[in-house]
Amino acid sequence: MTKPLTILGIETSCDETAAAVLRYEDGRATLLSDVIRTQLAEHAPYLGVVPEIAARAHAELADLTVAAAMNTAGLSYADLDGVAATAGPGLIGGVLVGLMTGKAIAQAAGKHFIPVNHLEGHALSPRLGTDCPFPYLLLLVSGGHCQFLEVRGLGDYRRLGSTIDDAAGEAFDKVAKLLGLGFPGGPAVERMAAAGNPKAHDFPRPLLNRPGLEMSFAGLKTAVARAAENARSDNEKADICASFQAAICDVLSARARRALEKFDAGTDEKRFVVAGGVASNKAIRAALEAEAEAGGARLIAPPLRHCTDNAAMIALAGAEHLASGRETGEGLASGARPRWPLDEASAKADPVFGAGRRGAKA
Secondary structure, rough: OOOOEEOOOOOOOOOEEEEEEEEEEEOOOEEEEEEEEEEEHHHHHHHHOOHHHHHHHHHHHHHHHHHHHHHHHHHHHHOOOEEEEEEEEEHHHHHHHHHHHHHHHHHHHHHHEEEHHHHHHHHHHHHHOOOOOOOOEEEEEOOOOOEEEEEOOOOOOEEEEOOOOOOOOHHHHHHHHOOOOOOOHHHHHHHHHOOOOOOOOOOOOOOOOOOOOOOHHHHHHHHHHHHOOOOOOOHHHHHHHHHHHHHHHHHHHHHHHHHHHOOOOOOEEEEEEEEOHHHHHHHHHHHHHHHHHOOOOEOOOHHHHHHHOHHHHHHHHHHHHHHHHOOOOOHHHHEEOOOOOOOOOHHHOOOOOOOOOOEOOO
């Protein structure tokens, strides 16, 4: 397909209800609208995302968010070429809301429906506003995921290594909860760390010297929990946050260094992409930028707005699949997937996905 495509994207995998309209032509994307409605107020009293509350909020906000995106774009549903919605992985209640909303619109308007892997949205997100051709090395680092992947092309992903327990973003949230810093935890820890001493605590760097690209953050979280038991003042909490953040930076930097050594771009320019919510952390970005420069690579990251969950990346993924003629999944027959590995090898090894089960039908 060579004609311009106009795609509505819908994202409801966790605690953001988002919709965006994107125009895609000659491999370039132009955002016509980009609406994100957060649920911070709903989850703040619980210091974390409550799945039932998230699903209920998505059900209340989905139609309004889509309408706002379409109104901002100045388009009707008849003007669309397709509708893309997150089909997983994520909180199943929220995923179902977005998936059902997208299917209803596509079926009523007679348009293509493209179920999108949320992780693929993050993987492609740097292509929203930057010249970022394939292939590239990707560090996907978010609240629920932390993995290095080779992105060889659309639908062609190979995992190099990942966390064996907690994700880095999950560790940030747990540290914030331990120290009573509020929700969302990642930005709260980063703000507190700015006033602390990163050498005040010698926290562990799990698996740092072990071969391979696997990571672990559970032991680091446990060490912080012990230190937090004796933290009373803001200064003490700031030192804990700064030391914790420094440990995360060291682990990600060391693994990035090794990943860059292993990654063969096959081109003159080596590109290192970092995406996901944790990519908005300035200290982590700076550390990864230093590793990229030392490894002869160019660091590329999405704009801060598109590091966290958003519908623009879902619309882009849908547009790229539709333009390529290789739509994902089964269109209107696709189901919601709480788990959906991005790389083919992990997908085949997954006891649920690999067995061919389609998850809950929407």
